[in-house]
Amino acid sequence: MADDDVADLDLGRGARRGYPEAVYCEGKSVEACAEIALRVSVRADVVTIFTRADADRAAAILAVLPDAFHDPVARLLVWPARQPEASGELVVVACAGTSDLPVAREALLTARHLGRRAELVVDVGIAGLHRTLNRLELFRSAGVVVVVAGMDGALPGLIAGLVACPVVAVPTSVGYGAAFGGIAPLLTMLNACAPGVGVVNIDNGYGAGHLAAQIAAPRG
Amino acid sequence: MADDDVADLDLGRGARRGYPEAVYCEGKSVEACAEIALRVSVRADVVTIFTRADADRAAAILAVLPDAFHDPVARLLVWPARQPEASGELVVVACAGTSDLPVAREALLTARHLGRRAELVVDVGIAGLHRTLNRLELFRSAGVVVVVAGMDGALPGLIAGLVACPVVAVPTSVGYGAAFGGIAPLLTMLNACAPGVGVVNIDNGYGAGHLAAQIAAPRG
Amino acid sequence: MADDDVADLDLGRGARRGYPEAVYCEGKSVEACAEIALRVSVRADVVTIFTRADADRAAAILAVLPDAFHDPVARLLVWPARQPEASGELVVVACAGTSDLPVAREALLTARHLGRRAELVVDVGIAGLHRTLNRLELFRSAGVVVVVAGMDGALPGLIAGLVACPVVAVPTSVGYGAAFGGIAPLLTMLNACAPGVGVVNIDNGYGAGHLAAQIAAPRG
Amino acid sequence: MADDDVADLDLGRGARRGYPEAVYCEGKSVEACAEIALRVSVRADVVTIFTRADADRAAAILAVLPDAFHDPVARLLVWPARQPEASGELVVVACAGTSDLPVAREALLTARHLGRRAELVVDVGIAGLHRTLNRLELFRSAGVVVVVAGMDGALPGLIAGLVACPVVAVPTSVGYGAAFGGIAPLLTMLNACAPGVGVVNIDNGYGAGHLAAQIAAPRG
Amino acid sequence: MADDDVADLDLGRGARRGYPEAVYCEGKSVEACAEIALRVSVRADVVTIFTRADADRAAAILAVLPDAFHDPVARLLVWPARQPEASGELVVVACAGTSDLPVAREALLTARHLGRRAELVVDVGIAGLHRTLNRLELFRSAGVVVVVAGMDGALPGLIAGLVACPVVAVPTSVGYGAAFGGIAPLLTMLNACAPGVGVVNIDNGYGAGHLAAQIAAPRG
């Protein structure tokens, strides 16, 4: 095939921005994922994160990079696998329900592989207010809180009203009909009454973890 | 004009359903409102509520029914003006901000003119959680709580998680761009994590007050 | 795994609000459902309702809680299985067609397990007006009517115009293209000309049954 | 000005299709309306209907065609003014409320100026079912029923379930927030459970009257 | 099971409105379709049309009613199978492409089983204007033209500008991304510049054929 139709990977991005390269696997064929893994394999000096890799795509990547880090729940792989030394502020990731766990773990692991200390809190929810209040001390010790929520998406605004640090809000596509694949929590988060909330795309745990790692980064 | 183009008012509805007749003034001409008032004026045995009556429409109605009850904030008129004796359970109307007051008062006054005891609480909001918690005893003494909210519309779900009685949620068209004229709080309320929330149309304080009065009605 | 990624169940909610705990199974893995069932199994003093449990998730739950109540049409499980003694007012659940039956039964069974007497009426529809009129006496004997409808969603407004009690309206995702997965009946219900209609989320039979049980609850 | 920027009116359309020419005035400047009237004035053999003409545009047209028929409520003008001899089947136009009257009259008058006998029924509504049932005989005598409705837009489906002739449904932009300028009744009508409903655009009384006149036209 | 959860079929509708009963199979289980077929089987005096019956549902119905008429492309069954004697005006069904054929045939066969003479024209399209013009004589001989179109949905408006009879427009869910499952042609049809177009729901061939049969019905 004469056309150059494989990705011209921007391996220098890490150098320019200080963070790893990412490969979004959804919508790429299994073969394309394998080929990208092959190219990645010759550049161990650059950290590469594979996101949204389902079982088939993950297997193809692991066949090439067998020692890569892999979290099946988060559908995330990282190579080289070793997490960097943690620096900067603490990142706390909270999610409103077990259903939101894949997105929450994607955020958590992304933050860790970008060099932050990160902790996960599951099932604090607005319908059970006391659960959230019980964790207040942890939230207030963070440099940034990532809040993952579907359905009504009210949790980020609630937490933003209780802490002084920024909140990164991630709507998820979990819920009944009129959640419309995440539009309902997305709008809720954009309209949060409490200031201090920055919103990322629906189900975009990687983006949330990345933004959180930047907010909590050590300062020169 | 040969065509019968004035409203064939259903003055018997009160008898069938036990509640007053309502005339929705928005979208009707000032003249049409005056003519309807004239017809109403000969049937003092039936209570009529005029909703969404702006200054001009209210003046036209008052010219015909000078002793009608009129609340300019709620844009509501009632004739005959006298509230019925209160019966049934308490209706509490809560709103998240001063901007929601017209809708909240419309609900409050509708409930009272349908025969319920009703109280208004202003500016309990999710961004200031302690305000809501301070009113918990009042909310828990109600037979139904009407919650009016714009922006993120998270308050009804929060309150529903704290009380045992039903919550009637009213989204309002107040807020920044992506509130989309009330769609954002509408979706939030439909997706409230806590069960026990019934939603009415955007800015529909009359409908909320009516539904609340039915829920809190005395039982045979 | 170091992270605490299983649901921190709010087993005390029943005590605070007087109603059972609910576990929404859609979007949770089969394993997560089984693990939640295990935790539930040690707390027979608390009633737990599992909603939206398809065949696989139901089997996983029944493997742990073999004596749970299970209705495959409604995709609902309850443990412990025994319904409480019925109290309060009658709940009538009506649906416009056989296709809406899963949602209608979810509402019916939820109301019963929350302690109400509840009856189901199938296939009263606006296109066959006489069917609805034939059931009028039953509707008028209820403390609340739950109306489940897809397509044009006109039935709740029709019934609300004929009864004095509140109507809980549930749009369903049944119908031709421009029903848009339930948006059409949702909008119809929010815009019902007759007051007295509270709307819940698309296909949310559980929420409707819960709200109805609260409306029809016995009074102190 | 060298450019030919005035409308090249299709004065021969009447001959081809058997119906008058129409000029949609909304969005045209007052001057453009006057100029079109001038061109029309030299062709008295062709009937021209001006639709959506507000007070200013109507005045400009009447200044040129002082003997034109003008209905300010319907915002309609016709020149020459004389209605054709009525032929074909009866057209009945029904509307659910006084607010829908401008659109209903536009349909009524269009049908008459296209040569049909047409009658208007106001304020039959789904919330007052007995009003509709009272008119059943009239509806059943029609060759086509035009039903104009805002808010929940349920009336056309209700009537279609009671008559054997076709129903033309016109959604209007009247109503509370989540009617969304007519989208709610539009969707309701497209999803009507009873077959036999053809829908036209929001507030398009002219289109409805035209379609009705075609349906009820005398047959060769 | 104590609940009456099978369809209370309105077998008398034919008598009241003069047309067969319809059963919408999509969203009903295979078992429910079989049970409805069983009930239908004892009432050979009533014609029943089953719409949207996929292979499994059709097989279940044919197992009970082996002599039913069945068109797999249109996913339609009729029992008893015999078409009524044709009366009234000709119905012409046109579709813009082979992909729209299932919907077009559903309209065609519905019209025939409601007692009309009906003909199908395939692949007249706006992109090949001469194809449409070649069929003009046939279109002009019809009492009503049903036009089925996806993508840009422009064909109904084009034909309405060329004939004097009414046009029933059916948008289909065929096409590239921004056709949005039929919304694009639906909007086009509602906004057709030529009057005389009545629109039915997306992919609703049954509704279109029914409406067309009513428009073309013989007159008393």
Next chain:
Amino acid sequence: MADDDVADLDLGRGARRGYPEAVYCEGKSVEACAEIALRVSVRADVVTIFTRADADRAAAILAVLPDAFHDPVARLLVWPARQPEASGELVVVACAGTSDLPVAREALLTARHLGRRAELVVDVGIAGLHRTLNRLELFRSAGVVVVVAGMDGALPGLIAGLVACPVVAVPTSVGYGAAFGGIAPLLTMLNACAPGVGVVNIDNGYGAGHLAAQIAAPRG
């Protein structure tokens, strides 16, 4: 004021891309328009086009640049006023109705001031097919046809099926309710059955004229 809050005009763009600079006046204050005009006035070597300038903004600009070209219908100003020598292919601009004239003229004049010969054709429409066919020779002599249309937006696809050159389609916000401010014709154009249509934003005559001028540009 220390902040540099006036536009840092890209006066070099003409040099880089070969076309004038544009200033979009809608949403800018009258004062801001005047100040920009002042800056422009010292650079007569660069052509500047002001678009969407209403009467007030145009007056402010003309006060500074009294010899600018100004077309009030198109709400366009150009300075210096002189059109360049025409080169390249002919641009034909067609619009479906008088209401679309402001957008069509904006496209026409933009093309001329970018150096093309351009002609305007008004009121060719799909509802009057013969009008379009009458102009076929002109359309076929063009290097590009710009088609401006509201309502059903079907004209661009019709013309694209009749010519070999590219078509630039401009949806306008003219029409009844369900045109939704131009969304209906926008979708129609994106879904045009005939290939060869490139779409620009709603009411964006400037963008259409600019793109057309680029398509019809003389070749090196």
Next chain:
Amino acid sequence: MADDDVADLDLGRGARRGYPEAVYCEGKSVEACAEIALRVSVRADVVTIFTRADADRAAAILAVLPDAFHDPVARLLVWPARQPEASGELVVVACAGTSDLPVAREALLTARHLGRRAELVVDVGIAGLHRTLNRLELFRSAGVVVVVAGMDGALPGLIAGLVACPVVAVPTSVGYGAAFGGIAPLLTMLNACAPGVGVVNIDNGYGAGHLAAQIAAPRG
């Protein structure tokens, strides 16, 4: 079967417009594709392009036309297979990521089979600005640039700001939740700040390649 339900192919279109005939395979049955191939097979004087042909449909076509050109990535077949002699200007197709490759190749191959020289550039993206700038010379040598992009869809506007030739923008349905199946990049492209962008439908590589071939066509 009496009805003529196979496509009346417009084999003369090539003659009238100068370009091949296209058959859109998505939504057509495998059998229908085979039958169309059969008809095509007797007209080797006409070039036919089959678009959106998945593996099954491609196999059915190749069984009839074994020597057709087939690109599985682009899901495109052409018969007769031979590309015409290239003429006119260069077409450059750029895409923002590997995921967009199927659409980009569809555009590339369409342009080539319509007689243009065409080149593909993969993975120039706005997030890696230097990649785009590196290709500037190639972009500036083109007669038209086709830019294929999902997610934020910002690349076409960026490139349009850097070149003098027209840009054809193709949004793709690749991306996270709030890309909404291509709506996000579609809107971005319609709102591109730089003029000179014509947009085609989501994922419509064929339409983009066709339009580009027309723009870059040799001139008489």
Next chain:
Amino acid sequence: MADDDVADLDLGRGARRGYPEAVYCEGKSVEACAEIALRVSVRADVVTIFTRADADRAAAILAVLPDAFHDPVARLLVWPARQPEASGELVVVACAGTSDLPVAREALLTARHLGRRAELVVDVGIAGLHRTLNRLELFRSAGVVVVVAGMDGALPGLIAGLVACPVVAVPTSVGYGAAFGGIAPLLTMLNACAPGVGVVNIDNGYGAGHLAAQIAAPRG
């Protein structure tokens, strides 16, 4: 009036979260703004920011608090007027055009009154890439960049690809039809290819400035 219908201001919020109280003036009556100003006037120990105050509301507030800081472009007032001593990292606010200036200044001034050093850059835009590249050094010196953009909203993603710090993106309601009041840039920003972007509501300069001030806050 017995009801407590004035805002129960949360004057203690500053203490809990470390930032001023805000009063959103849009949708509040002039009288309500004046009354709130009166209450504020007795608490000089608390900083209060009034946002979205048009000329009338600003005048009412200044009548009570004549020494308040007031920026008419940003529609912002602050009392007491004095900015706090700047601490933490630099906040850079960039906007893509003069039309976005009100929102950009609202963000700038909010950041300054929350205690950050903040600078404004106007008219860096994606259509003039060199403008953005010229400011790269400034962007890279910031602790956070706020990017305000309407139309295609591509600027935040472009800048995020060039800097290591977080970007706060603010869509504005500026632009042609299919920008849909800010939806287009909102979606673009949520879908930005480069990670590191947190989005706030349409036109919400206050929220952006607040979030930026939190991100750039000095660390314990």
